[in-house]
Amino acid sequence: MNTEKVISRDNDYILHTYGRSQVVLAEGEGMTARDADGKSYLDFTSGIGVNSLGYCHPAWVRAVADQAATLQHTSNLYYTAPDGKLAKKLCRRTGLDAVFFGNSGAEANEGAIKCARKYSVDTYGESRNKVITLVNSFHGRTLATLTATGQDVFHHDFGPFPGNFDYVPAGDFAALEKAADKNTCAVMMELVQGEGGVVALDADYVARVAAFCREKDILVIVDEVQTGVGRTGKFLACEHFDLHPDIVTLAKGLGGGLPIGAVLMNKKVADHMKPGSHGSTFGGNPVCCAGALAVLDEMDDDFLANVNERAAQLRAGLAKLPHVREVSGLGLMVGIAFDDGIKAADVRAACEKAGLLVLTAKTRLRLLPPLILTADDVDDALAILRSVLEKCV
Template sequence: MNKEEIKKLDQEKIVGTYSRYDMVADHGKGAKCVSVDGKEYIDFTAGIGVNCLGFCDDGWVEAVTAQLKKLQHVSNLFYSEPQVKAADLLTKRTGLKKVFFGNSGAEANEAAIKTARKYGTTQRGVHVNKIISLANSFHGRTMATITATGQEKYHKFFTPFLEGFKYCEANNIEQLKSLVDDDTCAIMMEMVQGEGGVLDLDPDFVKAAEQLCHEHDLVFIVDEVQTGIGRTGKLFAYEYFDVTPDIVTFAKGIGGGLPIGGVLFGEKCCDVLKPGDHGTTYGGNPVACAGAVEVLTRIDDAFLKEVQKKSAYLKDKLQTLPHVTSVSGLGLMLGVSLEGKEAPDVVKKALEEGLMVLTAKDKVRLLPPLTITYDEIDQGVEILKKALS
């Protein structure tokens, strides 16, 4: 099928929940993607942070293909080696105790919410079920996670919402303290608000949240769906903030391109969920976990240091571009603030010129593969410069 045939059939047959860009992807390698009409693009999106090793990485393809030839699915009624290998790597790297595997970031955050509420009600009483999340946050699109999301635009049309969420302004320590009461079971936050505009939290605020959780026996939940698995130059972004969460949710980059998410539990919460409390048919799928094992094995300390170097290199380049006023974010999760240009217009123009980028609020958002080369960074920045000019 050619480009126009694919677009036409998409518009006729697929629900229009996405405002798609005018490109039909066909194949790719590393940080380069080729459309069905043969045009090559530099990819600064990584499938919204999913393709951490880029398109069709040789080691990743070999790992998932080998597993496909053995066992594609077995269900969680039985044990499987890829699942325990992935869990072992995650716990050893973080010092956290146990893992629950799901299929997406929203599903991971649902499991975290359920765990926090069970912990609160079993430890301190049935009324202890309120969760504080942050204004401008994003935690998913299910009914629980959309309620946890502190942005009104995601709430339109979908009332009534799940009860039991309160919102705190990011970095407002006094307001956070005032929201904690006898009914509070957890505080939930992203270290960098991705969909909220790639905004880093203040370290003092994060530390204060951890301290409140210790003082009041609350569950400290860190949503690392977008920031995790090397995206910020650490395995998880909370490592920059000198805190130890009780629960860490992850997804996106962990599978290298296959749908997988999950929850890491510390000592406080690792045995809260019992048989029958939670589950998912596809969670911990052997093929997705084989991809996760490859990703986690590859993202070692040397790899993470290189991500940090690429981040500094890319930030320096971006700050010289016309109309750029500042660059926020950590690692290869960056938000570019503009003056005199609208982010959606820049994204569209960049695509026309051969660069795939994203938006986050009024910023241009960059989430390139962690394996992107310096030459590919240079090529992408030159195209972005042209789009801004």
Template sequence: MDSEKVIKRDNEYVLHTYARNPIVLEKGHGLYAEGPEGQKYLDFTSGIGVNSLGYCDMTWAEAVSGQAHKLQHTSNLYYTAPCGKLAKKLCKRTGQSRVFFGNSGAEANEGAIKAARKYSFDKYGADRYNVITLVNSFHGRTIATLTATGQGVFHNYFGPFNEGFQYVKAGDIDALTEMVDRHTCAVMLELVQGEGGVVALDPEYVQAVRALCDEKDLVLIVDEVQTGVGRTGTFLCCEHYNLQPDVVTLAKGLGGGLPIGAVLMNEKVAAGMGPGSHGSTFGGNPVVCAGANVVVDRMDASFLANVNERAVQLRTGLEKLPRVRSLSGIGLMVGIEFLEGIKAADVLAACREKGLLVLTAKTRLRLLPPLTLTAHDVEMALEILGSVLAEMDPSKTEEQA
């Protein structure tokens, strides 16, 4: 495989809705990806939070391969063991009652919205359908989840949008309370706004939202597509907030690299979702679920302890780097704000040239490393990022001159 040929073919035939980095990745192991000509990259993106166990984890790969050799797909007209096993593990782990499986975070959020509206319709009638989400939120790119997303920049070009969504500023419980009326059925939020700049919500505000939902019998949906499955040092980010939502959505890291979405819901909401109320041809696919079972099994106390230790190591190191103004996020979901004059996109490009892959979120640099990272991996990333920032530091340039 030749990088130039791959990029040329891609540019000719693939719809470019992404601004791709100008590199080709051919294979990977652990935290490292390799290009066709031997380029090696320390990956602190994990496929935007997907490769929770890194590249090609042996146990995960064997589970996926073994299932593919037995049964790759049946549809949801029949039972398969991997699907049921995963559902049981997720319910036991989260305290929820039922799971619906789909293929992505957007699809999971669509299912959550439908389940909330179905609960409200059954109990209160057709006039109670509004879902309130937060300004600066991101919930997906389908028309419904795009409408749910509280960022105007994502709404350009694609109207008209679905009815039934309202937006309120995060942290303002009075504004949220005032917005709730007889048409409101649910509140939907991310505990850490990932695409919105890696911004964590205030715990007191979150508890106030839970209390408001209890008082008004609103369905509380928590979008853990990016924060869930160990990313913040607990299996769900909800655990940091001592929060039990009515519905929680998962995707990204759950599959370990294969597409999956999950809508977990309590008995109150699940009761209304009977046969015909929702569907997904590929949902609960046995090969994908076989891999996801490995991921969930790996998330024991020792594994999460390492996530938290590496998060402390990484954040402590980042705070010491030049040109870093502040850090945001929780656990291994890290946002880095730089001093004026340093652009996250420029840092990303310079890191790539030195063999470190990172992400951006608005004006911040974003780090989402695989959860299997070691102390050495963290030190290597800090060394590269530190050298990049030092070279961008005007004071360093003046000293050298």
């Protein structure tokens, strides 16, 4: 595999919508990725939170390969076993009652919006369809989820947008209370705003929003596309907040590397979704569901205990590094704010050269390591970050 040839071909034929690093990743194992030139990288991105079990986890590989060799696709005109097994596991794990499977986080959030509007319109009439989201949120790049995203920077050039979305500042309960009129059907939020800078919501604010919504029968949708499936040290970030939403969306880490999204909902909402009200050709694909089942099978109490231990170790180590002003987020969803003059994009590029893959979110460095990381992996990442930051002036 020739790095120059791969990059040249990509530039010739792939739509130029990505600002890629000039690295061709060729293979991976566990926490390590290797490029086409044989250089190894300690990966603290996990494909933006997707490779929850790292690269090519043996149990995941076996599950996916076995299913691919048995039945790769049927459509939803027929039943298959893997999607039902996965749905049962997710419902029992989350306390919710039904699941719709799609292919991505954006699709999951689209589905959540549709489910919320269907419940509310059926129950209160067709004018009750407004969805409130939070400023600085990110919910996807389809037109509806782009509209739901509370960041103007993502809205340029793509209008007109679907109607009846409103935005309030995260943490400002008075603003939410004012915005929630008689036509509001749902409040949609991320408990940690990932693309918005890896900022966790205040627990008291979340509790007030939940209580207010219960009183008004406004549905609570929690976007756990990035926070879910063990990322924060619990299966759902909701568990940290003692929050029981009407609808939860999952994707990213659920498939362990294959595309899958899920909309989980309580019975009150599920009862309004009838045949024909939503669908997806690839939703519940047997191979993707087999991968997701392998992820869930690994995610027992010991697994989550390690996530919490490594998160504590990583956060304590980051706080001691030069030029680190603040460490934000929850669990292994980590944001790092630097002293003035230190640019996260420059730190990311220097880390890549030093063999550590990291991300950015707005002005912060973002870490989303695979959930299988060890104490040694954390120490190695901290050592590289220290060496990079010590050279910053």
